[in-house]
Amino acid sequence: MSRYDETTLARVALTWLAEPGTRSVYALVTELGPVAALELLLDGAAPYEDLRDSVAARSRAGDARAIAAEALDRGERLGARVVVPGDDEWPGTVEELRKLRLSDARRRVDRETAPPLCFWVRGPWPLAEALDRSVAVVGARAATPYGLHVARQLGYGLADRDWTVVSGGAFGIDAAAHRGALSAGGRTVAVLACGVDRPYPVGNTALFDRIADSGLLVSEWPPAAEPLRPRFLIRNRVIAAGTKGTVLVEAAARSGATQTTRRALALNRPAMVVPGPVTSAMSVGTHEILREEPGARLVTGLAHVLEEVGRIGELAPVPRGPDRPTDVIDDDARAIVEAMPRRGTIGVDDLAARAGLAVRTVLRKMSLLEELALVVRRDDGYALVPPRRAG
Amino acid sequence: MSRYDETTLARVALTWLAEPGTRSVYALVTELGPVAALELLLDGAAPYEDLRDSVAARSRAGDARAIAAEALDRGERLGARVVVPGDDEWPGTVEELRKLRLSDARRRVDRETAPPLCFWVRGPWPLAEALDRSVAVVGARAATPYGLHVARQLGYGLADRDWTVVSGGAFGIDAAAHRGALSAGGRTVAVLACGVDRPYPVGNTALFDRIADSGLLVSEWPPAAEPLRPRFLIRNRVIAAGTKGTVLVEAAARSGATQTTRRALALNRPAMVVPGPVTSAMSVGTHEILREEPGARLVTGLAHVLEEVGRIGELAPVPRGPDRPTDVIDDDARAIVEAMPRRGTIGVDDLAARAGLAVRTVLRKMSLLEELALVVRRDDGYALVPPRRAG
Missing domain, CATH: 3.40.50.450 (Rossmann fold)
Incomplete structure (x- = not known):
C-alpha cells in the first residue's frame, strides 16, 4: 500500500472513518495535516467524544489504512482517480464551505x-x-x-x-x-x-x-x-x-x-x-x-x-489569469462574443439583433475581435474561435 | 336642473370636462370647491394652458352643466346613484391617490x-x-x-x-x-x-x-x-x-x-x-x-x-371604531373566528384543526366568543353570528 501517496491515502481513510463534512475532522486535517490527523484518530485521541466513538465503531469493521489502499486499488482498476487539495484539478471553490454556517442547523447534515x-x-x-x-x-x-x-x-x-x-x-x-x-x-x-x-x-x-x-x-x-x-x-x-x-x-x-x-x-x-x-x-x-x-x-x-x-462568470472578466483576451475588451465587444453561436457562423445583422446592439457598433468591434483571435471571418459570416483548453 | 345638489352637479360636469385623475382639476376642486372650480374652468380661466384648451374643446360639444344634469336624470331613471366626498358611502381610501407619485410616469395616465x-x-x-x-x-x-x-x-x-x-x-x-x-x-x-x-x-x-x-x-x-x-x-x-x-x-x-x-x-x-x-x-x-x-x-x-x-384587515384590528368586539379579543380567539365557516356550523375538533390550535384552547375561547355574540352554539356545533351591517 506504500505505492500511494501517504497524504492521499490518509484523506481516503479519514473519509471512511467519518462521513465527509465532519467539522472536527476537517479542523484536525487543517491543523495537523491528513497523516497526523489520521494517526491521532486511530490512536483514539480525537478531541471530541462523539468522534472518538464513531472512529472506534468504524475501526472495529476494519483497518482504515488497509481499506483506503483497497479503495485506491479498486479505483485504479476502474479508471477512477482521487483528487486532493494541492492537485491541479482540485476545485478551490469548495473550500468556501469552511465559511458555511446555516442559521437553522438543527440536523447533523x-x-x-x-x-x-x-x-x-x-x-x-x-x-x-x-x-x-x-x-x-x-x-x-x-x-x-x-x-x-x-x-x-x-x-x-x-x-x-x-x-x-x-x-x-x-x-x-x-x-x-x-x-x-x-x-x-x-x-x-x-x-x-x-x-x-x-x-x-x-x-x-x-x-x-x-x-x-x-x-x-x-x-x-x-x-x-x-x-x-x-x-x-x-x-x-x-x-x-x-x-x-x-x-x-x-x-x-x-x-x-x-x-x-x-x-x-x-x-x-x-x-x-x-x-x-x-x-x-x-x-x-x-x-x-x-x-x-x-x-x-x-x-x-x-x-x-x-x-x-x-455576474461572476459570463459577463465579468473570467478569473483565469490576466492574459485572457476577453479581459481587455469592452462591454459591447463582450456582448458580441456572448451572442455568437457556439457552433457555426452568423451574419452581422443577426448578431446585432442577438447582442442587442446597432449593426454599426457590431461592425466596428469585429475587427478588434478578429485581431484578438476571438472570432474568425468566414464566407457566410463570423464564427467563434474555440478557447484553448488548459488541460 | 336645480333639483340636483349644486356641488354634485359640478363634480359630474368637471368629470365630463376633463378625464378623471387630472391633477390640476383635482387641485382646483380642493382649493376652491367644485362649484367655483367649474365656474373658473368654464370662464376659460384655468391656470394651465392644456387644461384651458381641453375645456374649450369639450365646451364646444355642449354645455357642461346641462350635460351633467342630463346624466343625473339618466342615472336616476336606471337606478344609478352618484356618490361624492362627504357622502356616507364615499370610500375614503381612494383619497390616498393624492399621494400617488409613479417613479416612471412618462405617459399621461x-x-x-x-x-x-x-x-x-x-x-x-x-x-x-x-x-x-x-x-x-x-x-x-x-x-x-x-x-x-x-x-x-x-x-x-x-x-x-x-x-x-x-x-x-x-x-x-x-x-x-x-x-x-x-x-x-x-x-x-x-x-x-x-x-x-x-x-x-x-x-x-x-x-x-x-x-x-x-x-x-x-x-x-x-x-x-x-x-x-x-x-x-x-x-x-x-x-x-x-x-x-x-x-x-x-x-x-x-x-x-x-x-x-x-x-x-x-x-x-x-x-x-x-x-x-x-x-x-x-x-x-x-x-x-x-x-x-x-x-x-x-x-x-x-x-x-x-x-x-x-395585516390591515383580517388579523389586525379592523379600523372601524374602538367598540368592535374583535378588537378586544386575543390572537387565539381571532384565529378561531377567522377559521369559522361563513355559513353553517362546525364542530370543535374541525375548528381546532382549521385554526391550527389545540382543542382545549378552542374550548376555552368559545365561551368568550359566545359572550361577545361573535359565535353561537347550535345542536351540531358552532356557527358564526353575521356582523351587523352599518348601512
Missing part, C-alpha cells in the same frame, strides 16, 4: 458542512476546469412533464453556451438536466452520494455511462460506497459550493430538493428558482423558497440564469 | 392619478362598506384555463371569507374572479371604464346583471360614457386604491394588466402576484413583476392572500 477531504473522479475532464464555468440544475425526483421540460431546456441552453451542467444524477429533474447538456454536445457533471463505480440509481446506468464518457462522475465516497440516505444531503453542499450558481426547477413542500438552494444562499452564490403552476404539488417547494428567502431569485429561463451567474 | 371627483354606482350595497374588506383580483383578458381556474378559486375563497372581490369586469381573469365570488354567494364589485348603464364588454352582460343585483357596478364616468382605451388605465388606479390589496393572476409581457399591481405597489398596498408555468406567455408579465419589484409578493392561493391583506 446542516451542521457538518466542512469542505471535502478528497474527490473520486471518473471522466475525461480536469475537475477544476469542468467546474470553473458551471451551473447546478437540481430538483425533484418525482418531477412533472413541465419540470422535466424546463430542466432539459436549461441543461441544453447552458451546455450550448459552454457552461458545465452539474446535478446529482437522480431521476427526474437531475437526469433531465444532464440529458439536456448531453444533447447539446456539452459537458455535464454528476456529483454522486455513492461510489463512482456504482452510480445510483441503477435505472440511470445508461445516462451515467454517457456522462463518464464525455463529462464527469464525482463523489466524496470511495468506490463501492453505498448511497445511504443522509449522504444525498451531505453531497448537496458540494453541488452548491462547486458551481457558480444553483437553479431549482421543481420541489415538493419542505423537500430535500430545496436544500441545495439553501446551501447556495448561505454561500452567497446565485440561488435561482423556477416557478410553476400554483396548482402543482411539485412547485410548492419552489414557491416556498421564493416567498421565504429574499436572496432567492425567480428565473424563467436561460437568459435569467446567465444574467445571474454572468 | 401615469402622471394624472389624482383621486376621483365622484362615482356612479349601481347595486344594493353602500360603496364604502363594500370596499372596506375588499381585495382586487385582476389579470389578462386572454387568460389560460390555468389562470381562469386560479382566479375563480381566489374569487370564491375570498367571498367565502366575507371579502369583497373587486375587478374590472373584463373577459378572462376579471370575469373569472367575479364569477368565483358570485358562486360563493358573496359580494363582488366591477369598477368600469364606461357608464354603469352600458357595462363593457357586452359579452359579459349576464355577468354584469348578476353583479348589479347582488354587488356593485361602479364608474367614475357618467351613464352612456364610452369605454375609450385610456380609460381602462385611468380606472385601474381606483381598483388599486379602493381595495386592501391587489392580486395579479396572469399577464402577458409588459401588459396593461400589470399596471394595477404597480399602482398598488406605489400606494404601499399589498401587491400580490400568482406565478405560473414559465412556458406560458400569460405568466411572463407576472414573473416580470416578481423579478423587478421587490415589494411584489408571490402568492399561491387564498391563505397567502389573507396573510397579506390580513
Whole structure:
C-alpha cells in the first residue's frame, strides 16, 4: 500500500472513518495535516467524544489504512482517480464551505458542512476546469412533464453556451438536466452520494455511462460506497459550493430538493428558482423558497440564469489569469462574443439583433475581435474561435 | 336642473370636462370647491394652458352643466346613484391617490392619478362598506384555463371569507374572479371604464346583471360614457386604491394588466402576484413583476392572500371604531373566528384543526366568543353570528 501517496491515502481513510463534512475532522486535517490527523484518530485521541466513538465503531469493521489502499486499488482498476487539495484539478471553490454556517442547523447534515477531504473522479475532464464555468440544475425526483421540460431546456441552453451542467444524477429533474447538456454536445457533471463505480440509481446506468464518457462522475465516497440516505444531503453542499450558481426547477413542500438552494444562499452564490403552476404539488417547494428567502431569485429561463451567474462568470472578466483576451475588451465587444453561436457562423445583422446592439457598433468591434483571435471571418459570416483548453 | 345638489352637479360636469385623475382639476376642486372650480374652468380661466384648451374643446360639444344634469336624470331613471366626498358611502381610501407619485410616469395616465371627483354606482350595497374588506383580483383578458381556474378559486375563497372581490369586469381573469365570488354567494364589485348603464364588454352582460343585483357596478364616468382605451388605465388606479390589496393572476409581457399591481405597489398596498408555468406567455408579465419589484409578493392561493391583506384587515384590528368586539379579543380567539365557516356550523375538533390550535384552547375561547355574540352554539356545533351591517 506504500505505492500511494501517504497524504492521499490518509484523506481516503479519514473519509471512511467519518462521513465527509465532519467539522472536527476537517479542523484536525487543517491543523495537523491528513497523516497526523489520521494517526491521532486511530490512536483514539480525537478531541471530541462523539468522534472518538464513531472512529472506534468504524475501526472495529476494519483497518482504515488497509481499506483506503483497497479503495485506491479498486479505483485504479476502474479508471477512477482521487483528487486532493494541492492537485491541479482540485476545485478551490469548495473550500468556501469552511465559511458555511446555516442559521437553522438543527440536523447533523446542516451542521457538518466542512469542505471535502478528497474527490473520486471518473471522466475525461480536469475537475477544476469542468467546474470553473458551471451551473447546478437540481430538483425533484418525482418531477412533472413541465419540470422535466424546463430542466432539459436549461441543461441544453447552458451546455450550448459552454457552461458545465452539474446535478446529482437522480431521476427526474437531475437526469433531465444532464440529458439536456448531453444533447447539446456539452459537458455535464454528476456529483454522486455513492461510489463512482456504482452510480445510483441503477435505472440511470445508461445516462451515467454517457456522462463518464464525455463529462464527469464525482463523489466524496470511495468506490463501492453505498448511497445511504443522509449522504444525498451531505453531497448537496458540494453541488452548491462547486458551481457558480444553483437553479431549482421543481420541489415538493419542505423537500430535500430545496436544500441545495439553501446551501447556495448561505454561500452567497446565485440561488435561482423556477416557478410553476400554483396548482402543482411539485412547485410548492419552489414557491416556498421564493416567498421565504429574499436572496432567492425567480428565473424563467436561460437568459435569467446567465444574467445571474454572468455576474461572476459570463459577463465579468473570467478569473483565469490576466492574459485572457476577453479581459481587455469592452462591454459591447463582450456582448458580441456572448451572442455568437457556439457552433457555426452568423451574419452581422443577426448578431446585432442577438447582442442587442446597432449593426454599426457590431461592425466596428469585429475587427478588434478578429485581431484578438476571438472570432474568425468566414464566407457566410463570423464564427467563434474555440478557447484553448488548459488541460 | 336645480333639483340636483349644486356641488354634485359640478363634480359630474368637471368629470365630463376633463378625464378623471387630472391633477390640476383635482387641485382646483380642493382649493376652491367644485362649484367655483367649474365656474373658473368654464370662464376659460384655468391656470394651465392644456387644461384651458381641453375645456374649450369639450365646451364646444355642449354645455357642461346641462350635460351633467342630463346624466343625473339618466342615472336616476336606471337606478344609478352618484356618490361624492362627504357622502356616507364615499370610500375614503381612494383619497390616498393624492399621494400617488409613479417613479416612471412618462405617459399621461401615469402622471394624472389624482383621486376621483365622484362615482356612479349601481347595486344594493353602500360603496364604502363594500370596499372596506375588499381585495382586487385582476389579470389578462386572454387568460389560460390555468389562470381562469386560479382566479375563480381566489374569487370564491375570498367571498367565502366575507371579502369583497373587486375587478374590472373584463373577459378572462376579471370575469373569472367575479364569477368565483358570485358562486360563493358573496359580494363582488366591477369598477368600469364606461357608464354603469352600458357595462363593457357586452359579452359579459349576464355577468354584469348578476353583479348589479347582488354587488356593485361602479364608474367614475357618467351613464352612456364610452369605454375609450385610456380609460381602462385611468380606472385601474381606483381598483388599486379602493381595495386592501391587489392580486395579479396572469399577464402577458409588459401588459396593461400589470399596471394595477404597480399602482398598488406605489400606494404601499399589498401587491400580490400568482406565478405560473414559465412556458406560458400569460405568466411572463407576472414573473416580470416578481423579478423587478421587490415589494411584489408571490402568492399561491387564498391563505397567502389573507396573510397579506390580513395585516390591515383580517388579523389586525379592523379600523372601524374602538367598540368592535374583535378588537378586544386575543390572537387565539381571532384565529378561531377567522377559521369559522361563513355559513353553517362546525364542530370543535374541525375548528381546532382549521385554526391550527389545540382543542382545549378552542374550548376555552368559545365561551368568550359566545359572550361577545361573535359565535353561537347550535345542536351540531358552532356557527358564526353575521356582523351587523352599518348601512
